[in-house]
Amino acid sequence: MQPLYKMFPQLEPALLQEIEANSILKTIPADEILIRTGQYIKSALLVVEGTLKIFRENEDGGEFLMYYLQPGEACAISLVCASKMEASKVMVKSVEESVIMMVPIQLMDQWMSKYKSWYYYVLETYRNRFEELLLLIDHIAFRNMDERLIFYLKRYSKAHKSNQINLSHQQIADELNSSREVISRLLKKLEQKKLLSLSRNTIELKDDFHKELMN
């Protein structure tokens, strides 16, 4: 595992020491749910390794993707909710084996005034998540499913650092709140345009794909 100061270069050494001394490091297997909708949050989450997925569950169990969290990032929901012991409005799940750090709430409040770097880190986290949500809103409000699919695949590929996407069309449909048939149709079109190739449970993005639809 990378040392913490490499993972969180923004944080001052004294703070990193406190973090190491006081928070619990946990290894999570892939596809485990860390936080459920309605659950009360007792500690803040920092991602050390792996990838977490933040999503909203709909009535039928569909997992509508909001965004991914990468090493060095913190779960904004947990930061906001933890300090007030509020119920989470979203689900958090590991998409691969991940290592997370759980910081007790009381310390967070202290650190806020004690460490300027923590204060800025938290603000930066809020800002980034806000922007992520704005981007998401833009997409679902202004774009059609074909563009949203491309955006989704790009994001997935980036979060998993791979051009190979191992998901069924059904899973993708769930995350975009669409239906399998629609996603299959759109993927076929992209395949015809030679932007990707399809096989069972895998989508292989070609180089041209990433040139498509900037932002």
Place this chain on the structure above:
Amino acid sequence: MQPLYKMFPQLEPALLQEIEANSILKTIPADEILIRTGQYIKSALLVVEGTLKIFRENEDGGEFLMYYLQPGEACAISLVCASKMEASKVMVKSVEESVIMMVPIQLMDQWMSKYKSWYYYVLETYRNRFEELLLLIDHIAFRNMDERLIFYLKRYSKAHKSNQINLSHQQIADELNSSREVISRLLKKLEQKKLLSLSRNTIELKDDFHKELMN
């Protein structure tokens, strides 16, 4: 005007004094843009009177509504962006004559460690705005336009404390990123159901309307 301590009961008296001494109170006429997309933010906004509207502008000038801000609330975007002198990603506009307080950034940072009540107020602001965005995402992701329209009208009515809505169908269409004809159609249906009555530039919500579609 209401005294500040009534408007912001969460904030401790010493802080309120500092706010009064150091921030600029400004009266804004209706329909004035306070912050534009791309603009750098030099101070945080607190709403003292009136209503502000936070929206995203699309290519054609449509004003896609995100949420309203009421007296006692703060603009989360300004809180986040101000501390880093970042460019705003949204527009802020007064929907009626409003009074706002502009707090210089440097003070915000100081207050954060000096006044617990400020710290909690800011966190609470983030939390509320986050939830507002989540609700919005739920609506545009999971609901059809008819439900979104009802939700929109309810929110408008609540923000303006009136059952009379003075907007053209075109304006509503813009805020929902739809088209006038669609909104007219849906409004006609609601009129036929006797949930509201229509006339030029006004929609009058009837009592039954508010019973419709809880949440």
Place this chain on the structure above:
DNA sequence: TAAAAAATGTGACAAATGTTACTTTAGTTC
């Protein structure tokens, strides 16, 4: 008050997406 402008109504149609009911294909298990 006539003319212009803005808002709304309307019907026909197009496009995007969702749904249904299958078939086909690929992988897994017995």
Place this chain on the structure above:
DNA sequence: GAACTAAAGTAACATTTGTCACATTTTTTA
């Protein structure tokens, strides 16, 4: 390898939303 199962393909159709082209009504302005 036969039987089963999950994933993907497909075609026909329904629904929702968007678009176009005008007509009608209401309000404003010259």
